[in-house]
Amino acid sequence: MYSASDLKKGLKIELDGEPYIVTDFEFSKPGKGQALYKTRLKNMLTGNAFEKTFRSNDKFVKAPLEERTMQFLYSQGEDYFFMDNKTFDQISITAEQLGENTNFLTDNMEVDVLLFGEQAIGVTLPSSVTLTVTKADPWVKGDTSGSDSKPVTVETGYVLQVPPFIEEGEKIQIDTRSGAYITRVKE
Amino acid sequence: MSDEAVICSENILWRRACLIQKVRDFFIDRGYLEVDTPLLQPFCIPEGHIEPAKSGDCFLQPSPELAMKTILADGHPRIFQICRCFRAGERGGHHLPEFTMLEWYRTSIDYRELMGECEELLKFLASSLGEGFSFPWKESIEKQWPRTTVAELFREYGLLTPEEALREDLFEEILVDRIEPHLGLSLPVFVYDYPAVLGSLARLKPGDDSLAERFELYVNGLELANGFSELVDSREQRLRFEKERQILQDKGINPGPMPEDFLASLDSIPPAAGIALGIDRLIMISCGLVTIDEAVAMVSEAC
Numbered sequence: 001m002y003s004a005s006d007l008k009k010g011l012k013i014e015l016d017g018e019p020y021i022v023t024d025f026e027f028s029k030p031g032k033g034q035a036l037y038k039t040r041l042k043n044m045l046t047g048n049a050f051e052k053t054f055r056s057n058d059k060f061v062k063a064p065l066e067e068r069t070m071q072f073l074y075s076q077g078e079d080y081f082f083m084d085n086k087t088f089d090q091i092s093i094t095a096e097q098l099g100e101n102t103n104f105l106t107d108n109m110e111v112d113v114l115l116f117g118e119q120a121i122g123v124t125l126p127s128s129v130t131l132t133v134t135k136a137d138p139w140v141k142g143d144t145s146g147s148d149s150k151p152v153t154v155e156t157g158y159v160l161q162v163p164p165f166i167e168e169g170e171k172i173q174i175d176t177r178s179g180a181y182i183t184r185v186k187e
Numbered sequence: 188m189s190d191e192a193v194i195c196s197e198n199i200l201w202r203r204a205c206l207i208q209k210v211r212d213f214f215i216d217r218g219y220l221e222v223d224t225p226l227l228q229p230f231c232i233p234e235g236h237i238e239p240a241k242s243g244d245c246f247l248q249p250s251p252e253l254a255m256k257t258i259l260a261d262g263h264p265r266i267f268q269i270c271r272c273f274r275a276g277e278r279g280g281h282h283l284p285e286f287t288m289l290e291w292y293r294t295s296i297d298y299r300e301l302m303g304e305c306e307e308l309l310k311f312l313a314s315s316l317g318e319g320f321s322f323p324w325k326e327s328i329e330k331q332w333p334r335t336t337v338a339e340l341f342r343e344y345g346l347l348t349p350e351e352a353l354r355e356d357l358f359e360e361i362l363v364d365r366i367e368p369h370l371g372l373s374l375p376v377f378v379y380d381y382p383a384v385l386g387s388l389a390r391l392k393p394g395d396d397s398l399a400e401r402f403e404l405y406v407n408g409l410e411l412a413n414g415f416s417e418l419v420d421s422r423e424q425r426l427r428f429e430k431e432r433q434i435l436q437d438k439g440i441n442p443g444p445m446p447e448d449f450l451a452s453l454d455s456i457p458p459a460a461g462i463a464l465g466i467d468r469l470i471m472i473s474c475g476l477v478t479i480d481e482a483v484a485m486v487s488e489a490c
Contacts, residue, residue: 005276026279026280027277027278027279027280027281027282028279028281028363029236029277029279029282029359030359030362030363030367030410031403031410031413032234032236032381032385032387032401032413033236033358033359033362033385034236034359035236035276035277036359036360036363038363053360056276056438057438
């Protein structure tokens with residue numbers, strides 16, 4: 001059980017049966033008056049945000065969240081399917097919930113899935129992934145145009161800027177948080 | 188008192204030390220006695236919305252108010268103290284559970300005269316501290332600071348009267364959300380005459396016992412100081428303490444024993460006024476800092 005004094009940015013709580021994350025927190029206390037714990041809460045299922053002020057005697061529970069390592073199986077339309085390698089449970093997560101993570105998911109990749117009860121909220125990818133370049137303009141040696149990067153497409157369809165020497169069929173490492181090129185991967 | 192600007196390094200510890208030294212100069216020049224009372228106390232002020240910090244069987248003082256008034260009762264007419272205070276669970280951009288307070292007490296004046304002395308202190312600091320400081324009132328030092336009542340502020344911004352807000356348990360929300368953001372933006376402002384129920388250790392207003400002679404000073408929406416015409420009637424004070432102790436008990440907080448020594452000395456204090464001013468917040472305001480953490484030597488989130 002949490003009380004208002006436990007509130008801080010990043011705390012995950014359950015309200016009316018739904019999980020919320022505290023995205024902003026401010027403690028205020030007018031002289032001789034009651035303490036006010038002002039929060040901005042984001043619903044972890046819907047993404048909806050709102051402001052709520054708690055008083056010192058308010059109590060609430062920790063959101064029952066669990067993280068499980070799962071393997072990405074395949075996607076079908078907007079649904080992405082994952083499997084727990086221990087229990088063989090399968091779950092689906094929508095592209096909307098996955099957000100930009102869909103740029104980096106390849107078959108059989110292991111990811112951490114955050115669950116609220118049986119419901120998946122989102123995934124955490126490894127901090128970098130290695131993907132194959134499927135489309136790139138050829139590198140013209142001695143190119144004097146002065147450009148130090150060019151766009152390429154990788155196997156997931158994601159397009160990013162890379163150095164001009166990267167060619168089709170090569171593997172590159174990408175930072176999953178920034179989406180940026182890190183390095184070429186030699187086989 | 189010199190007009191010469193003190194040169195302080197940019198380092199916050201130097202600025203903090205310079206400011207505290209100037210505060211001492213101000214009071215010592217005016218014949219105030221600097222006192223040094225125990226932080227560890229067998230009892231603490233019962234205030235319903237202040238959770239005391241415990242240390243063993245004793246309390247770490249939430250303010251030096253009781254000890255200082257006991258000294259006032261012993262016949263010292265002007266006293267000041269710069270000390271640490273402790274309040275459990277108070278942590279935010281403007282709150283630390285351990286912070287530095289300046290308190291001063293003076294006999295034969297009331298809260299209005301004390302507002303004047305508070306203004307003089309803060310103007311003295313602005314004119315005597317130079318490099319590294321940016322007191323918001325420095326450029327308009329000759330202007331008198333405005334004073335406004337709680338009732339006027341609720342009328343202007345609050346939608347409800349203070350009494351209605353108290354009845355609906357919305358007083359703090361209205362104050363924090365609707366009123367405080369307007370306070371002290373061009374010049375610091377004194378807000379005075381609080382509802383009697385929020386009087387704490389303040390005397391009720393002669394001729395209107397629905398109000399307490401209490402004031403707060405606001406700068407840029409931030410509360411900097413709280414002062415009273417002191418209540419020097421032990422019977423009335425005991426009744427208020429009993430109510431506050433009940434509020435603490437209802438929250439499951441042990442209020443400790445009734446401060447009997449303090450109550451026994453209270454009736455021998457002549458008419459007096461006293462004020463508490465947050466030094467860390469003053470350093471924030473005068474050095475243009477955003478959070479209270481930047482104003483102190485170090486902060487531990489573990490305490």
